[in-house]
Amino acid sequence: MxxxxxxxxxxxxxxxxxxxxxxxxxxxxxxxxxxxxxxxxxxxxxxxxxxxxxxxxxxxxxxxxxxxxxxxxxxxxPTAKNWRAYRERFIESRRIDAGTQFWQTHQSDLARAEQTYGVPAEMIVGIIGVETFYGQNMxxxxxxxxxxxxxxxxxxxxxxxxxxxxxxxxxxxxxxxxxxxxxxxxxxxxxxxxxxxxxxxxxxxxxxxxxxxxxxxxxxxxxPVDAIGSVANYFKAFGWQTGMPTHYPVSFDEARLDKPTLLAPDILPSFSVSNFTAKGAVLDEQAQKHNGSLALVELFNGDEPPSYVAGTDNFYVVTRYNWSSYYALAVIELGQAVKANRALAFSQSSTR
CATH class of the missing domain: 1.10.8.350 (Bacterial muramidase)
Structure with a gap:
């Protein structure tokens, strides 16, 4: 929203x-x-x-x-926040199928939006899918x-x-x-x-x-074409950086971990990669090459241990659409799921 x-x-x-x-x-x-x-x-x-x-x-x-x-x-x-339960409401087969059809119908418009604004098609598809189930619930x-x-x-x-x-x-x-x-x-x-x-x-x-x-x-x-361009323009206006990932996986070195300091800025990217890792965050090889600031994003899972990701400036941009890390990650993962489903459908059709 x-x-x-x-x-x-x-x-x-x-x-x-x-x-x-x-x-x-x-x-x-x-x-x-x-x-x-x-x-x-x-x-x-x-x-x-x-x-x-x-x-x-x-x-x-x-x-x-x-x-x-x-x-x-x-x-x-108040109910306990639960990322896994929240995720299941949006990363579901019927929504992924609807998103795949939406992408197929509007592939030229999504490609034009990506070229014009620098925002990947899967991000636009993720937003529209979470917000209105591709126009079904406006x-x-x-x-x-x-x-x-x-x-x-x-x-x-x-x-x-x-x-x-x-x-x-x-x-x-x-x-x-x-x-x-x-x-x-x-x-x-x-x-x-x-x-x-x-x-x-x-x-x-x-x-x-x-x-x-x-x-x-x-x-x-x-x-829906106006919607595609408008979502892309919104992201660009809030500082979307073309080619930058939204987040990276993160784990912890418990011996060096200073989680309170890492969590203090909330989802606002505030740490360089070196400062991030110096406080006990462990990043993969791709994330270690990241050029920009990071935030430790914590997502609660009810009574289970929380999930964590290292959020970039682009993750923060997604939260400007709706100020919630749960919402942002659902948008990102729905878009990725639709993209993967579309690729799978294409590969299956090409081998027939």
Whole structure:
């Protein structure tokens, strides 16, 4: 979900795509011309230089979605993070098969995106596969309803309520600007307002979406080609370095290991290879030649021992799409699995 740091990534994906029937039962009244709605409309109209009457009309028509405020709250009983369980939800045969078909259908567009932006096709395929199962689960919430609800009724009990409320109000403004330009405020997406094949938040759509199919308009919901180019452009904008791996395997020399220091920067690459290994990390031959900084990425496995990788600057770029190392590694491994499956299918067909 580009540029939206979900409070719990697994929770966001599990709840982002409810059925239309369920959502219909959770719709409340329209906001109408209440004092709060009019004040919000006037503020956003001024910020984005939009017609005040038009914005007031849109906000007045927005419906309160009763279940949405609860969906952005952290779980009341935190569950143990489990990379292996999380991975199984995305690195699965049906998603790999769908990704292989997606790549086959759009191989020329993926190749063009890789040439234009320097981002490997498997990374783009991984993002779209994790986000929306290749367009199958783009969300059916009206984005106007979702973002207005999260602006006017954001739960005060959230531990970062002020910050999150400001974020969703800003996203509502970006959405209204796009809706006015496109002449369509009925666009649907996730409960948090993410849209289309790549699940861009409105601000990301404004900054990074591109007309990659050349039809004169950007359409992330109906044009997978625009989505392909937009994901690649997003990665490039956040500093993707062509040819750099995302991560390396890592083990430890327990006699020299200073794990607290290695983990202190979290997923931000902060150590040179020499400093990394001096603190007890053991790298393979390829990783020892890495030209850049590394981070020790720790992924918990419930009651089992954690998994670790040495993350590069490119791993960090993937986390800018969704701020989670679990999400990033799922994207990377799904893309790799689809690439391998595609190669296998090609080799089998060529030997017949």
């Amino acid at each position: 580009a540029a939206f740091a979900g409070d719990t990534v697994a929770k966001s994906h599990a709840k982002a795509h409810k059925t239309a029937a369920h959502k219909a039962s959770t719709r409340g009244p329209v906001y109408g011309k209440t004092t709060e709605a009019i004040a919000l409309a006037d503020e956003l109209a001024q910020q984005h230089k939009l017609p005040k009457a038009w914005v007031r009309d849109q906000i007045s028509k927005a419906q309160f979605l009763k279940g949405v405020p609860k969906m952005v709250l952290p779980p009341t009983v 969300g059916n919430y009206r984005v106007l309803d979702a973002l207005t609800t999260l602006t006017l009724n954001f739960p005060a009990s959230h531990p970062r309520a002020a910050e999150r409320h400001a974020f969703f109000k800003s996203e509502l403004g970006y959405f209204l600007a796009q809706a006015h330009h496109q002449g369509d405020a009925s666009i649907t997406g996730s409960f948090a307002g993410a849209m289309g094949w790549p699940q861009f938040m409105p601000s990301s759509a404004a900054k990074f979406a591109v007309d990659f199919d050349g039809d004169g308009r950007i359409d992330l919901r109906n044009s």
